[in-house]
Amino acid sequence: MPTSTASAVWEGGLKGGKGEFKGNSGLVGGGYTFATRFESAKGTNPEELIASAHAACYSMALSAGLEAKGKTPTRVSTTAEVILSMDGGPHISKIKLTTRGTVPGLDQAGFAAAAEEAKKGCPISKLFANNAVIELDAKLE
Numbered sequence: 306m307p308t309s310t311a312s313a314v315w316e317g318g319l320k321g322g323k324g325e326f327k328g329n330s331g332l333v334g335g336g337y338t339f340a341t342r343f344e345s346a347k348g349t350n351p352e353e354l355i356a357s358a359h360a361a362c363y364s365m366a367l368s369a370g371l372e373a374k375g376k377t378p379t380r381v382s383t384t385a386e387v388i389l390s391m392d393g394g395p396h397i398s399k400i401k402l403t404t405r406g407t408v409p410g411l412d413q414a415g416f417a418a419a420a421e422e423a424k425k426g427c428p429i430s431k432l433f434a435n436n437a438v439i440e441l442d443a444k445l446e
Contacts, residue, residue, distance in 0.1 A: 326354075343395075352387040352397065359385040359429040363402055366430075367423035371408055374419065379407040380446075399438045405446050416445045 311333070313326040320339045327334035333354070341348035360383045368381050383404040390398035402424065406416055420443030424430050430439055 326351075342389075352389050355397070355429075356385040356387040356400075359387070359400060359402070359427075359433075362429040363404065363423060363427045366427035367404060367406065367420055370419050370423050370426065371406075371411070376408050376411045376415070376419075379409065381406045397433065397437045399440065400433060401440045401442070403442045405444055407446050411445065413445050417443050 310329040311326060312329075313324055315324040316322055322339070324337045325335070326337065335349040337348060337350050338346065340346035342350040342352070363385065364381045364383045367383070368378050371378050371381075381404060383402060386401040386403075387397055388399040388401070390396055404420055406420075408416060411419075420441060424439060424441050425434075433439060
């Protein structure tokens with residue numbers, strides 16, 4: 306069974322501290338602080354990592370679903386916005402997926418239907434299905 310691993314270290318208190326994370330592959334990593342997470346300071350944060358993972362996973366799921374229906378895409382591009390809400394304590398309340406695709410021989414209705422199916426089948430979407438609203442904007446290019 307495929308397994309991915311990452312690690313993180315946090316040094317200091319919440320507001321004055323700093324953290325560093327890295328993926329086992331060595332391809333993902335960076336520093337983060339309270340300000341990069343909660344105050345829109347320049348830098349990364351855990352929610353950006355989740356957005357990256359969701360965009361990548363969703364693009365693959367949509368491509369696989371289209372291919373299974375005999376409509377192999379030329380290109381699928383997805384942006385994921387992860388919204389961190391503070392009401393009742395910090396939590397991810399919404400994820401907005403914006404996907405665009407180039408799929409020869411497919412109309413907008415077919416693309417929209419495949420995009421909805423991918424939203425239900427993507428492993429990252431499944432992770433958040435009962436915990437956050439997942440909005441989808443899917444259009445052919």
